[in-house]
Amino acid sequence: MELNPVFARRLYLALLVHNIERPNVPKLVELTGWPRRTIQDVLKALPGIGIELMFIQDGRRHNDGYYRLSDWGPYDPEWVCSREDEIASTLHH
Numbered sequence: 233m234e235l236n237p238v239f240a241r242r243l244y245l246a247l248l249v250h251n252i253e254r255p256n257v258p259k260l261v262e263l264t265g266w267p268r269r270t271i272q273d274v275l276k277a278l279p280g281i282g283i284e285l286m287f288i289q290d291g292r293r294h295n296d297g298y299y300r301l302s303d304w305g306p307y308d309p310e311w312v313c314s315r316e317d318e319i320a321s322t323l324h325h
Contacts, residue, residue, distance in 0.1 A: 239281070240322040245274045246283050246301060247316055250309065254290075254298040275299065282306045 235243075248263060249255045260271045278285055282305025290297040304312070312319075 235319060235322045237322055240319050241274055242278055242281055242283070243307075243312055244316075244319050244323060245271070246278060246304075246307075247312060247319065249285065249299050250301045250313075256298045259298075 245260065245264070248260060252259065252263070257268060257271050257275075260266075261268050264271065266274075275285065282303075283301065284303035284305065286300045286302045288297050288300055
């Protein structure tokens, strides 16, 4: 199965938010090596493919906190998780 790289990037970021503890933008930048703006753009694009996120405020500043995936929408999370390597390899081509 050949995934569109833009779609793969969105699924991959959703997987990271789902799988890591307290994912925030700096942590996602560190894990992916992507620019901060790319992370922010992909996070904003997730609702467009049906994946819903919540931002959990955890600090005094308005942007202190982390994301939590609240709804996978039309995607089966087990199916997506089982294809994590395939999704990641699409991004490295």
